[in-house]
Amino acid sequence: RSRRLLRPRAQLKLDFPGMWQARLAGYNVVPQTIGMSGAEVYRLTADGRDPLLLKTEPVSPFSEVPGEAARLMWLRSQRIPCPTVVGTAERAGRLGLPMALAIIGGIPERFASFAEIHRRAAREAGHPPPALSINSHGYIAETAREAIDDSFPYVADTMNRIGRERGWQPMTKADYEASAELTGANFVGTPQQVIDKILFQYDIFGHQRFLVQFSVGTMPHDKIMRSIELYATQVAPVVRKEVARRKAAAAAS
Numbered sequence: 282r283s284r285r286l287l288r289p290r291a292q293l294k295l296d297f298p299g300m301w302q303a304r305l306a307g308y309n310v311v312p313q314t315i316g317m318s319g320a321e322v323y324r325l326t327a328d329g330r331d332p333l334l335l336k337t338e339p340v341s342p343f344s345e346v347p348g349e350a351a352r353l354m355w356l357r358s359q360r361i362p363c364p365t366v367v368g369t370a371e372r373a374g375r376l377g378l379p380m381a382l383a384i385i386g387g388i389p390e391r392f393a394s395f396a397e398i399h400r401r402a403a404r405e406a407g408h409p410p411p412a413l414s415i416n417s418h419g420y421i422a423e424t425a426r427e428a429i430d431d432s433f434p435y436v437a438d439t440m441n442r443i444g445r446e447r448g449w450q451p452m453t454k455a456d457y458e459a460s461a462e463l464t465g466a467n468f469v470g471t472p473q474q475v476i477d478k479i480l481f482q483y484d485i486f487g488h489q490r491f492l493v494q495f496s497v498g499t500m501p502h503d504k505i506m507r508s509i510e511l512y513a514t515q516v517a518p519v520v521r522k523e524v525a526r527r528k529a530a531a532a533a534s
Contacts, residue, residue: 308333321448370395374402379412381492384466389415389482396486414490415482418497419468421475421511422504425461428469433457435498468493472515479520483527491520 308325313334325333336349373380380399382392396413403411420432437452444451461469468475479491495508 310335370399371402374399374404374408374411375406377403377406377408377411379414381414381416381490382486383416385418386460386466388464389466390464390485393485396488412490413486413488414492415486415488416492417466417468417494419475419493419508420495420497420500420504421468421470421472421508421516423471423511425470425474428471429454429458429461431504432469432497432500435500437498439498472511475512475516476519476523479516480523483520483524 308327308330311324311326313322313324321336323335325335370380380395382395384392399413400410403409418436420428420436422428422431433454436457437454440449441451443449457467457469459465460467461474463474463478463481468478470478482488482491493512495505495512
C-alpha cells in the first residue's frame with residue numbers, strides 16, 4: 282500500500298475514497314513511524330496547505346483508529362489543543378446534516394462516540410437532532426447455521442479479495458461466526474437474531490434508519506431474494522413496532 286501511495290500524483294487518487302480524492306490531490310505522501318499500534322501512518326504536505334496525518338489500519342475487534350479519532354474530537358470540544366480530525370461526525374452535526382455510520386467490522390459499541398459527538402455538535406449549533414443511519418452487511422435464513430454456511434463462501438471471497446489490496450488479514454469462518462454474534466458487526470442469522478441485533482444496536486445508537494446489504498459477493502439470486510423476503514415480512518414489522526413502543530414509553534415517562 283505504501284508503494285501505491287508514493288506513486289505520482291495522478292495515481293494517488295486510486296488509494297483514497299472518492300470523497301477524499303479532490304481534497305488530497307497535490308499532497309506529497311511520506312510514510313511515518315509513530316507509536317506502537319502497528320497502524321500505517323503517512324504525513325501529507327503541500328505548499329500553502331495545512332499538513333495532514335493519515336492513519337489507517339485493518340478493521341478488527343482491536344482497531345484503535347475510531348477510538349483515537351473520538352478522543353481527539355472530545356479533546357477539541359474541551360478547548361484542549363490537539364490535532365483536528367477532518368471530515369468528522371462533529372462537522373456534520375455542526376452543519377445539521379444527517380450521518381451514516383458504516384459498521385462492517387470490529388465492535389459496534391466503539392462507534393457510539395461518533396453518534397454522540399454528531400448529536401452534541403448539532404445541539405450546540407442550535408439544530409434539532411439530525412438523523413443517524415447504521416449501515417451493515419448481513420444475510421437472513423431460516424436457521425442460524427444455514428445463514429452462516431450459505432453466505433460465508435461468497436462474503437469471504439469478496440472481503441478477502443479486497444483485503445489483499447488493503448493489507449487485511451484473511452477472513453476465517455470463525456471470524457465470520459464471531460461477527461454474527463449479538464455484539465458483532467454483521468447481521469447474519471435467523472429473523473429473530475437479526476431483530477435482537479437491530480434492537481441491541483438501537484439501544485446503543487438510537488438511530489432512525491438501518492440499512493443492510495445482503496448482496497456481498499456473488500450470492501445466488503434466489504437466496505438473496507429469500508433473505509429480503511424474511512427481512513421484509515418477519516424482521517422489519519417487529520422492529521418498527523418495538524421501536525414505536527419504546528419511543529411512546531419514553532415520551533410518557
